[in-house]
Amino acid sequence: MNCLEERIVKDGIVREGNVLKVDSFLNHQMDIELFDEMGKEWKKRFAGKNINKILTIEASGIGIACIAAQHFGVPVVFAKKAKSINLEGEMYVAEVESFTHKCKNQVIVSKKFLNPEDHVLIIDDFLANGCALQGLIQIVQASGATVEGIGIAIEKGFQAGGRMIRNLGFHIESLAIVEAMDSETGTITFREQ
Ligand code: 5GP
Numbered sequence: 001m002n003c004l005e006e007r008i009v010k011d012g013i014v015r016e017g018n019v020l021k022v023d024s025f026l027n028h029q030m031d032i033e034l035f036d037e038m039g040k041e042w043k044k045r046f047a048g049k050n051i052n053k054i055l056t057i058e059a060s061g062i063g064i065a066c067i068a069a070q071h072f073g074v075p076v077v078f079a080k081k082a083k084s085i086n087l088e089g090e091m092y093v094a095e096v097e098s099f100t101h102k103c104k105n106q107v108i109v110s111k112k113f114l115n116p117e118d119h120v121l122i123i124d125d126f127l128a129n130g131c132a133l134q135g136l137i138q139i140v141q142a143s144g145a146t147v148e149g150i151g152i153a154i155e156k157g158f159q160a161g162g163r164m165i166r167n168l169g170f171h172i173e174s175l176a177i178v179e180a181m182d183s184e185t186g187t188i189t190f191r192e193q
Pocket residue numbers: 018019020021022027060097098099100124125126127128129130131132133156161
Protein backbone atom coordinates (compact mmCIF):
# COMPACT_ATOMS: atom_id res chain seq x y z
CA MET A 1 0.00 0.00 0.00
CA ASN A 2 1.48 3.40 -0.92
CA CYS A 3 1.48 6.42 1.38
CA LEU A 4 -1.59 8.02 -0.22
CA GLU A 5 -3.57 4.77 0.11
CA GLU A 6 -2.47 4.49 3.74
CA ARG A 7 -3.61 8.04 4.41
CA ILE A 8 -6.98 7.46 2.75
CA VAL A 9 -7.56 4.41 4.95
CA LYS A 10 -6.50 6.33 8.07
CA ASP A 11 -8.27 9.66 7.50
CA GLY A 12 -10.66 9.33 4.56
CA ILE A 13 -14.39 9.27 5.28
CA VAL A 14 -16.81 7.47 3.00
CA ARG A 15 -20.02 9.40 2.53
CA GLU A 16 -23.26 8.28 0.95
CA GLY A 17 -23.53 8.88 -2.77
CA ASN A 18 -20.02 7.57 -3.52
CA VAL A 19 -18.24 10.59 -2.10
CA LEU A 20 -14.90 10.15 -0.37
CA LYS A 21 -14.07 13.00 1.99
CA VAL A 22 -10.40 13.73 2.30
CA ASP A 23 -10.68 17.20 3.82
CA SER A 24 -8.11 16.64 6.53
CA PHE A 25 -5.16 16.15 4.15
CA LEU A 26 -6.14 17.03 0.59
CA ASN A 27 -9.27 19.10 -0.01
CA HIS A 28 -9.25 21.60 2.85
CA GLN A 29 -6.31 21.13 5.19
CA MET A 30 -3.39 20.15 2.98
CA ASP A 31 -0.53 17.83 3.94
CA ILE A 32 2.37 19.27 1.98
CA GLU A 33 4.78 16.44 2.79
CA LEU A 34 2.27 14.01 1.32
CA PHE A 35 1.84 16.29 -1.72
CA ASP A 36 5.60 16.28 -2.12
CA GLU A 37 5.67 12.46 -2.18
CA MET A 38 2.88 12.53 -4.75
CA GLY A 39 4.81 14.99 -6.92
CA LYS A 40 7.90 12.77 -6.72
CA GLU A 41 5.86 9.74 -7.75
CA TRP A 42 4.31 11.51 -10.79
CA LYS A 43 7.77 12.68 -11.82
CA LYS A 44 8.91 9.02 -11.75
CA ARG A 45 5.84 7.74 -13.59
CA PHE A 46 6.10 10.40 -16.32
CA ALA A 47 9.89 10.12 -16.63
CA GLY A 48 11.03 10.70 -20.18
CA LYS A 49 7.96 12.75 -21.12
CA ASN A 50 8.59 16.18 -22.50
CA ILE A 51 6.46 18.30 -20.13
CA ASN A 52 6.74 22.10 -19.98
CA LYS A 53 3.48 23.04 -18.27
CA ILE A 54 1.02 21.68 -15.72
CA LEU A 55 -2.69 22.37 -16.09
CA THR A 56 -5.18 21.91 -13.28
CA ILE A 57 -8.61 23.20 -12.25
CA GLU A 58 -9.57 25.34 -9.26
CA ALA A 59 -9.80 24.89 -6.39
CA SER A 60 -8.56 21.55 -5.08
CA GLY A 61 -6.21 20.79 -7.94
CA ILE A 62 -4.08 23.87 -7.36
CA GLY A 63 -2.21 22.79 -4.22
CA ILE A 64 -1.16 19.38 -5.54
CA ALA A 65 -0.30 20.81 -8.95
CA CYS A 66 1.97 23.47 -7.44
CA ILE A 67 3.92 21.00 -5.31
CA ALA A 68 4.18 18.58 -8.25
CA ALA A 69 5.41 21.43 -10.46
CA GLN A 70 8.48 21.81 -8.25
CA HIS A 71 9.51 18.30 -9.29
CA PHE A 72 9.00 19.08 -12.98
CA GLY A 73 10.41 22.63 -12.87
CA VAL A 74 7.48 23.99 -14.88
CA PRO A 75 4.73 26.61 -14.35
CA VAL A 76 1.17 25.77 -13.35
CA VAL A 77 -1.90 27.12 -15.12
CA PHE A 78 -5.28 26.57 -13.50
CA ALA A 79 -8.63 26.63 -15.26
CA LYS A 80 -10.93 29.10 -13.55
CA LYS A 81 -14.58 28.47 -12.92
CA ALA A 82 -16.61 31.31 -14.41
CA LYS A 83 -20.34 32.00 -14.15
CA SER A 84 -20.89 33.75 -17.46
CA ILE A 85 -18.51 34.56 -20.18
CA ASN A 86 -18.28 37.13 -22.87
CA LEU A 87 -14.53 36.95 -23.35
CA GLU A 88 -14.56 34.17 -25.92
CA GLY A 89 -11.92 35.74 -28.08
CA GLU A 90 -9.40 35.77 -25.25
CA MET A 91 -10.25 32.55 -23.46
CA TYR A 92 -10.49 28.84 -24.09
CA VAL A 93 -13.82 27.73 -22.62
CA ALA A 94 -15.18 24.31 -21.67
CA GLU A 95 -18.29 23.20 -19.82
CA VAL A 96 -17.74 20.98 -16.78
CA GLU A 97 -20.37 19.27 -14.66
CA SER A 98 -19.36 19.04 -11.01
CA PHE A 99 -19.70 15.57 -9.47
CA THR A 100 -19.72 16.87 -5.90
CA HIS A 101 -21.84 20.00 -6.37
CA LYS A 102 -24.12 18.68 -9.14
CA CYS A 103 -23.95 21.89 -11.13
CA LYS A 104 -22.46 22.99 -14.43
CA ASN A 105 -19.58 25.43 -14.58
CA GLN A 106 -17.86 26.99 -17.50
CA VAL A 107 -14.13 26.80 -17.03
CA ILE A 108 -11.76 29.18 -18.75
CA VAL A 109 -8.07 29.48 -19.49
CA SER A 110 -6.58 32.59 -21.02
CA LYS A 111 -5.21 32.07 -24.54
CA LYS A 112 -2.02 33.75 -23.30
CA PHE A 113 -1.07 30.73 -21.20
CA LEU A 114 -1.53 27.77 -23.57
CA ASN A 115 -0.17 27.55 -27.10
CA PRO A 116 0.63 24.90 -29.72
CA GLU A 117 4.23 24.49 -28.48
CA ASP A 118 3.09 23.40 -25.00
CA HIS A 119 3.41 19.82 -23.73
CA VAL A 120 0.97 19.60 -20.87
CA LEU A 121 0.62 17.38 -17.83
CA ILE A 122 -2.92 17.63 -16.46
CA ILE A 123 -3.23 17.16 -12.70
CA ASP A 124 -6.35 16.85 -10.57
CA ASP A 125 -7.33 15.57 -7.14
CA PHE A 126 -10.13 13.15 -8.13
CA LEU A 127 -11.24 11.24 -11.18
CA ALA A 128 -14.86 10.09 -10.96
CA ASN A 129 -17.02 10.39 -14.08
CA GLY A 130 -14.32 12.23 -15.98
CA CYS A 131 -16.17 15.50 -16.69
CA ALA A 132 -13.50 17.73 -15.18
CA LEU A 133 -10.79 15.96 -17.17
CA GLN A 134 -12.75 16.06 -20.40
CA GLY A 135 -13.08 19.84 -20.00
CA LEU A 136 -9.35 20.25 -19.40
CA ILE A 137 -8.48 17.99 -22.34
CA GLN A 138 -10.83 20.00 -24.56
CA ILE A 139 -9.09 23.23 -23.54
CA VAL A 140 -5.60 21.82 -24.25
CA GLN A 141 -6.74 20.53 -27.62
CA ALA A 142 -8.39 23.84 -28.52
CA SER A 143 -5.06 25.56 -27.91
CA GLY A 144 -3.19 23.17 -30.21
CA ALA A 145 -1.01 21.99 -27.30
CA THR A 146 -0.31 18.31 -26.55
CA VAL A 147 -1.59 16.34 -23.55
CA GLU A 148 1.49 14.38 -22.46
CA GLY A 149 -0.20 12.73 -19.52
CA ILE A 150 -2.74 12.98 -16.72
CA GLY A 151 -1.81 12.69 -13.05
CA ILE A 152 -4.65 11.97 -10.64
CA ALA A 153 -4.41 11.67 -6.86
CA ILE A 154 -7.50 9.51 -6.24
CA GLU A 155 -9.37 7.68 -8.98
CA LYS A 156 -12.68 6.09 -8.12
CA GLY A 157 -12.25 3.02 -10.29
CA PHE A 158 -15.89 2.00 -9.94
CA GLN A 159 -16.97 5.13 -11.85
CA ALA A 160 -16.61 5.35 -15.60
CA GLY A 161 -14.20 8.27 -16.10
CA GLY A 162 -10.89 6.41 -15.95
CA ARG A 163 -11.91 3.72 -18.44
CA MET A 164 -13.43 6.23 -20.83
CA ILE A 165 -10.42 8.55 -20.90
CA ARG A 166 -7.87 5.71 -21.13
CA ASN A 167 -9.92 4.35 -24.04
CA LEU A 168 -9.40 7.67 -25.80
CA GLY A 169 -5.67 6.91 -25.64
CA PHE A 170 -4.59 9.19 -22.80
CA HIS A 171 -1.90 8.11 -20.34
CA ILE A 172 -3.40 8.41 -16.83
CA GLU A 173 -1.39 7.77 -13.68
CA SER A 174 -3.61 7.62 -10.61
CA LEU A 175 -1.73 7.30 -7.34
CA ALA A 176 -4.60 5.53 -5.58
CA ILE A 177 -7.43 3.73 -7.35
CA VAL A 178 -10.41 3.01 -5.11
CA GLU A 179 -12.05 -0.19 -6.30
CA ALA A 180 -14.91 -0.14 -3.83
CA MET A 181 -16.04 1.79 -0.77
CA ASP A 182 -18.87 1.32 1.67
CA SER A 183 -20.42 4.23 3.57
CA GLU A 184 -21.92 1.95 6.22
CA THR A 185 -18.77 0.11 7.25
CA GLY A 186 -16.27 2.73 6.06
CA THR A 187 -14.33 0.03 4.21
CA ILE A 188 -12.20 1.10 1.26
CA THR A 189 -10.45 -1.29 -1.10
CA PHE A 190 -7.83 -0.37 -3.68
CA ARG A 191 -6.89 -1.72 -7.09
CA GLU A 192 -3.44 -3.39 -7.10
CA GLN A 193 -1.01 -1.29 -9.14
P1 5GP B 1 -15.50 14.00 -12.37
O1 5GP B 1 -15.57 15.24 -13.22
O2 5GP B 1 -14.39 13.06 -12.79
O3 5GP B 1 -16.82 13.30 -12.22
O4 5GP B 1 -15.16 14.49 -10.91
C1 5GP B 1 -13.96 15.11 -10.68
C2 5GP B 1 -14.09 16.27 -9.74
O5 5GP B 1 -15.14 16.09 -8.79
C3 5GP B 1 -12.82 16.42 -8.94
O6 5GP B 1 -12.14 17.55 -9.41
C4 5GP B 1 -13.27 16.58 -7.50
O7 5GP B 1 -13.19 17.93 -7.16
C5 5GP B 1 -14.68 16.14 -7.45
N1 5GP B 1 -14.91 14.79 -6.88
C6 5GP B 1 -15.39 13.71 -7.54
N2 5GP B 1 -15.57 12.68 -6.70
C7 5GP B 1 -15.17 13.10 -5.49
C8 5GP B 1 -15.13 12.47 -4.20
O8 5GP B 1 -15.48 11.30 -4.00
N3 5GP B 1 -14.64 13.20 -3.18
C9 5GP B 1 -14.24 14.50 -3.34
N4 5GP B 1 -13.76 15.12 -2.27
N5 5GP B 1 -14.28 15.13 -4.54
C10 5GP B 1 -14.74 14.44 -5.60
